[in-house]
Amino acid sequence: MALAHRQPDPRRRPTRGLGAVLVFLATVSGCQTGSGSFLTAWRMSRDASLSKGPTKDELQDDRNLLARWLSPKRPPSSAATADKAPSPLILGSDGWKPMKPVPNPEADAEFQAAERLFQQGKFDDAEKAFQKLAKNRKGTPWGERGQFYLAETQYQSGKYVAARDSFEQLVSDYPGTEYLEKLVSRQYAIAERWLRQYDPDIKPEEKIAWTDHFRGKAPLIDTHGYALDTLEKVRHHDPTGPLADDAVLRIADEHIKYGDYELASLHYDQLITDHPKSPFLQKAQLAAIDARIKGYLGPEYDGSGLEKSRELIKQTMATFPDRPAGNEKLYHTLDLINDAEAERSYVIGDYYRRTGKVASAEFYFGKIRQRWPNSPWAAKAKTQLAVLAKMPRKKSLPSKIMTQPGAYDSFVTGGANSMMGGMGGMGGMGGMGTGMMGAPGGMN
Numbered sequence: 001m002a003l004a005h006r007q008p009d010p011r012r013r014p015t016r017g018l019g020a021v022l023v024f025l026a027t028v029s030g031c032q033t034g035s036g037s038f039l040t041a042w043r044m045s046r047d048a049s050l051s052k053g054p055t056k057d058e059l060q061d062d063r064n065l066l067a068r069w070l071s072p073k074r075p076p077s078s079a080a081t082a083d084k085a086p087s088p089l090i091l092g093s094d095g096w097k098p099m100k101p102v103p104n105p106e107a108d109a110e111f112q113a114a115e116r117l118f119q120q121g122k123f124d125d126a127e128k129a130f131q132k133l134a135k136n137r138k139g140t141p142w143g144e145r146g147q148f149y150l151a152e153t154q155y156q157s158g159k160y161v162a163a164r165d166s167f168e169q170l171v172s173d174y175p176g177t178e179y180l181e182k183l184v185s186r187q188y189a190i191a192e193r194w195l196r197q198y199d200p201d202i203k204p205e206e207k208i209a210w211t212d213h214f215r216g217k218a219p220l221i222d223t224h225g226y227a228l229d230t231l232e233k234v235r236h237h238d239p240t241g242p243l244a245d246d247a248v249l250r251i252a253d254e255h256i257k258y259g260d261y262e263l264a265s266l267h268y269d270q271l272i273t274d275h276p277k278s279p280f281l282q283k284a285q286l287a288a289i290d291a292r293i294k295g296y297l298g299p300e301y302d303g304s305g306l307e308k309s310r311e312l313i314k315q316t317m318a319t320f321p322d323r324p325a326g327n328e329k330l331y332h333t334l335d336l337i338n339d340a341e342a343e344r345s346y347v348i349g350d351y352y353r354r355t356g357k358v359a360s361a362e363f364y365f366g367k368i369r370q371r372w373p374n375s376p377w378a379a380k381a382k383t384q385l386a387v388l389a390k391m392p393r394k395k396s397l398p399s400k401i402m403t404q405p406g407a408y409d410s411f412v413t414g415g416a417n418s419m420m421g422g423m424g425g426m427g428g429m430g431g432m433g434t435g436m437m438g439a440p441g442g443m444n
Contacts, residue, residue, distance in 0.1 A: 107133075107142040118149060123157040138173065148179045151186070159216040160190045164230060171237055184238045187230050188247060194218055194227035195254065228254060245271055245278040252287065261295030265305070282323075285316040289333060296340065299347040306337050313337075342368050342377040353384060358391050 114129035130153055133146030151166035167183050177183070196202055197218070208218050219226045234247040252267035268288035271278060278284070289312050292305035313330045321327075349364030365381040365388070372378055 101141045104140075104142065107137055107140070110137075111142055111145060114146070114149065118153055123153050127153045127157070144170070144174045144177060144179075147173060148177070148183070151183075154216075155186055155190070160193065161216045161219055164190055164226075168233065180238055181241065184234045184241055184243055187234050187237075188243050191227040191230040191234070191247075191250075194223050194230075195250070198224060224254075239274070245275040245280055248275070249280050249284060252284070252291075256287065256291060261291045265291040265295065282316065282320055285312055285319070288312055289316070289330075293333065293336065299340070299344040303341065303344050306340055310334065310337055338372055339375055339377070342372040342375040346377045346381060349381070349384065353388060356394060358388055358393055362388050 110129070110133050114126055114133055117123075117126035117129055127150060130146045130150035134143050134150050137143035137146060147166065147170045151163050151170060154160075154163035154166055164187065167187055170177055170179065170183060196206070197208055212218060213220050213223075228251055231247040231251050235244050238244060248267050248271045252264045252271070255261070255264035255267065265288050268284045268291060271280065271284040272288065275281070289309045292309045292312075296303070296305050313334055317327055317330060345364045345368050349361045349368070352358075352361035352364065362385060365385050368375065368381040369378050369385075
């Protein structure tokens, strides 16, 4: 019995279009999950943990993703609308100023009611009222005031952790806030209060009890780290403000206290560079020199800190020539630096002597007698030079690797050979490297 021919069901929709779309997406994305695929780029653009995406006002384009992808340029109508958007600033006789907000009696009443609670000392009720105002009126002058007074209420009630976070929220929501000076002063006071807990001279009644960590007066863990982070925020929020140099100096002093001389010297340098008119300038210069001297580990380690200290000493003497008492100490520090550099040269020369590099050893020992003739290391170098004068010279031959075709010395030729290694096979750059290392017959 022959099978009847099956007629197509009109209710079934063809899936050919869907398959074409899937093939197209797979082709665009490259069937991979790498950073260059379209789907990965789209997911990254939608990932809120990385950064906040641009708003419609910032894009000046209210079209959806597909429309912007197919037609990246904005239509003329959108551009014209964006160009006619009102500016939040107005130009007056004394420069640009923010526009006056539209009167809102309801918002005024909400703020005044919360402010009365604050003035009456009812901080718990005032905190709830300001929190509600900051949330419901976000993006308006009343929301800005509500967020500031929310942080101020938490500060007055001793909730320093919450106050710190609320002040940060204020800067995040209103970068040009009018309360910036008050904000950084509160953050500095919070950081100072937390750092005082590590002062050995603090009175017992001024210390934060361990139970206060659960009441918000201090972080649960790493109070010292949170304090330094808060000082960093003071410096970043108002880099030219009156507390910026105080914050940098305080951070550097804390690093010195715990023996982190490298970080301390970096912050002292930052104060010297960013705040040349600060009253703490000389203190920072002297502390930076001291930090680098203390951070010097010995002749077997990096000695760049010694040279930087020498430059800072010259800079300090030139900046404050009318302070001879401090300059006498700097001259003494220069003697210490000279002695340390002479010791470094002696250790290097002694290494070359022990490895049979006579010429190199003579160079470093001779350098000591020339640059630091009054150093105790100069007498030792003279003895070593007398011993080296009786030692035979050896020829320094290039290694077998350097004599191979296409070889090059990355330490001598630098990045050029690294980038053009292919030329070494023709004897171009490779030959240059071998020649610069020293041809056969060179004395050492």
